[in-house]
Each structure stands twice: as structure tokens, then as C-alpha cells.
Amino acid sequence: MPAPKVIATDLDGTLLGRDGRLPPRNQKALQAARELGVLTVAVTARAPRAVYRIPELAPVLDAAVCCNGAVVYDTANRTAELRHPVPLAAARELHTRLLDALPGALFAVETGERQLTQSVFLQEGVHLNDPWVFLEPADDLIGAADAIAEIVVRVPGSTGEAMYEATRHIDLPGVSLWHWGSFPEIECTAAGATKGAALAAWCAERGIGADEVIAFGDMPNDVSMLAWAGRSYAVAGAHPEAVAAATDRTGPAVEGGVAQIVEAVLGLA
Structure with missing residues (x-):
């Protein structure tokens, strides 16, 4: 498989372990991806503060799409932009x-x-x-x-x-x-705040198309993102709606399901 330009991943139930922390294998894989020039984006229901207060996340993310697509968070500068407020x-x-x-x-x-x-x-x-x-x-x-x-x-x-x-x-x-x-x-x-639409907009700002993105998720709010990305993976145990939207499957979050694919695609294994 060709290397992606963007790796986009949900957090809870997908990238993070049951304890809400970033497993070492996933951390190592995303760090290696960034060193190879791949952009990494968390796409989450969490608010920005619930991203930056997990210390091991900041070094492996280029950005975070938060609140299900309503907010875009710059992880380097810790600045957030509410792009889609509810009227x-x-x-x-x-x-x-x-x-x-x-x-x-x-x-x-x-x-x-x-x-x-x-x-x-x-x-x-x-x-x-x-x-x-x-x-x-x-x-x-x-x-x-x-x-x-x-x-x-x-x-x-x-x-x-x-x-x-x-x-x-x-x-x-x-x-x-x-x-x-x-x-x-x-x-x-x-209505305009969906994970898929927000990720698509973030990528478009950088001249990146859906076929250059790999996405990971596990819940119904991930469906739009999984359906938009050129390649997408539902982790083991994912909700049936997420499984139906994804192009592929990977292992459970606790076993580094995201890392399994990143390692294979980037030749890190």
C-alpha cells in the first residue's frame, strides 16, 4: 500500500487504551510516521483540554479535530478555533x-x-x-x-x-x-460539524485528498470520517455502524490496532 500523507484517528476506544492513556506501541508508531513526514490528526468527541492534558499525545499529533468536528485545535500552539457553533x-x-x-x-x-x-x-x-x-x-x-x-x-x-x-x-x-x-x-x-467534513476541510487546506488519508475509528460518530477517507479501519469490537463504513479492519485498541496498520503501511514492522 502507498504511504499516506495523513493518519487520522479517533481517540477513545481506538487509539487510547481503556485507562485513557496512549499505549506505547501506538505512540511509537505515530512518532515514526511524523518523522517520515506523515501528518497525524486526532479526530475526537473530546474537547481540546481533554486532548492536551494527556501528555504523551502532544508529541505525536500535528492537530486535533475536537467536539465531533466543531473545533480545530492546534496542538503545537494550544489554540482552538470553534468553526461550527450550534446556532x-x-x-x-x-x-x-x-x-x-x-x-x-x-x-x-x-x-x-x-x-x-x-x-x-x-x-x-x-x-x-x-x-x-x-x-x-x-x-x-x-x-x-x-x-x-x-x-x-x-x-x-x-x-x-x-x-x-x-x-x-x-x-x-x-x-x-x-x-x-x-x-x-x-x-x-x-449540522456542519461532523468528523468527516472537518477532517476533509483540514486536509483540503493542505492540498490533501481523501485517497491520501488513512482513518481509524470505532463508533457511530466516526462513520463520516471512515466513509470519507480513502482507506479506513474499524478496530476490533467496533460498533456495527463503524464496521460497515470502514474499508478494512484492524486489531483492538488495547493491542495497538492503529499501530499494526501504521507499521505495515510505512514498513516499520
């Missing part, structure tokens, strides 16, 4: 419709720099997502943000699939809804 009017209408569809739902607003919420439950199972701003139940959650990168929704005891099924009838121009499989959360971004 405020759409955010308010979506909040109302989600409350109707998901009784008991809890909400947070991600700005790209912080999260605003009215419930401490949103902190559970989420790593490196501070700073948090806690509002009173009667406060205007949507209006409290200067700009909205994502709306995060959780229903205690539910699953992402169940929440998505309960909300898929919501057809609101300007927004898209994503789920993480069994993880009890859905995320809502601007």
Missing part, C-alpha cells in the same frame, strides 16, 4: 424537544473551553473535562454560553442507542445528533 435559536428549540422526548434528561453545554451544566451527574465517567461551571436549576443553560460547540445529553440508566432511538424523529435544521453506543449519552452539534 442559538436551534439550540433552544433542540433543548425543548429533547426534554419532551427524554424525560429525566440531564444537559451540559460544551463551549470548547468549558462545560456548563445544572447537574453534577454529568461529571461521572468523564475524564479531563473540567473546568465545569455549575448553574442553578432555574438558570438559562443555553443562554449562559457565549458560543455552543456541543449540547451533551444524558439519561441515567439508559444507553446511547436507546436515547438516539427516542430522539431520531427530531428533524431540526442546523443540528445533528450522535451517540456512543452503550454509553448513556448523546451529543448534539451544528
Whole structure:
């Protein structure tokens, strides 16, 4: 296989281990790729702060597309650009419709720099997502943000699939809804904020086409990226939607599934 110009990879469940850290084999493979002139990009649902606070990631990344495509983060300068904010009017209408569809739902607003919420439950199972701003139940959650990168929704005891099924009838121009499989959360971004579109734009700015990109992922929010890249790999155990979108398969994240392909393609094995 010809060497790519870009390696794009999801983080959680794909590049990172179960402990949220970068396994040494994946770290070594991406570092070797960069030394050969290949650009490496993390494409993640995480906010920028949840990328730069993993110290071993910064040396092996040229950039990170964050918040499911809403934010582009320069890892060298630690600067972030919110390219696709959720329109405020759409955010308010979506909040109302989600409350109707998901009784008991809890909400947070991600700005790209912080999260605003009215419930401490949103902190559970989420790593490196501070700073948090806690509002009173009667406060205007949507209006409290200067700009909205994502709306995060959780229903205690539910699953992402169940929440998505309960909300898929919501057809609101300007927004898209994503789920993480069994993880009890859905995320809502601007319609133009998808991993695939954001990665395509980042590559186009550098004169790089889809056929020069290898992508890795494991969840439904990776589908647009896996479908766009010329070669794409779903890691072992990936969600069926990710498997269907990818051109190929690789090993599990914990066994260096990303590194397995990078080593083979770049002749590092």
C-alpha cells in the first residue's frame, strides 16, 4: 500500500487504551510516521483540554479535530478555533424537544473551553473535562454560553442507542445528533460539524485528498470520517455502524490496532 500523507484517528476506544492513556506501541508508531513526514490528526468527541492534558499525545499529533468536528485545535500552539457553533435559536428549540422526548434528561453545554451544566451527574465517567461551571436549576443553560460547540445529553440508566432511538424523529435544521453506543449519552452539534467534513476541510487546506488519508475509528460518530477517507479501519469490537463504513479492519485498541496498520503501511514492522 502507498504511504499516506495523513493518519487520522479517533481517540477513545481506538487509539487510547481503556485507562485513557496512549499505549506505547501506538505512540511509537505515530512518532515514526511524523518523522517520515506523515501528518497525524486526532479526530475526537473530546474537547481540546481533554486532548492536551494527556501528555504523551502532544508529541505525536500535528492537530486535533475536537467536539465531533466543531473545533480545530492546534496542538503545537494550544489554540482552538470553534468553526461550527450550534446556532442559538436551534439550540433552544433542540433543548425543548429533547426534554419532551427524554424525560429525566440531564444537559451540559460544551463551549470548547468549558462545560456548563445544572447537574453534577454529568461529571461521572468523564475524564479531563473540567473546568465545569455549575448553574442553578432555574438558570438559562443555553443562554449562559457565549458560543455552543456541543449540547451533551444524558439519561441515567439508559444507553446511547436507546436515547438516539427516542430522539431520531427530531428533524431540526442546523443540528445533528450522535451517540456512543452503550454509553448513556448523546451529543448534539451544528449540522456542519461532523468528523468527516472537518477532517476533509483540514486536509483540503493542505492540498490533501481523501485517497491520501488513512482513518481509524470505532463508533457511530466516526462513520463520516471512515466513509470519507480513502482507506479506513474499524478496530476490533467496533460498533456495527463503524464496521460497515470502514474499508478494512484492524486489531483492538488495547493491542495497538492503529499501530499494526501504521507499521505495515510505512514498513516499520
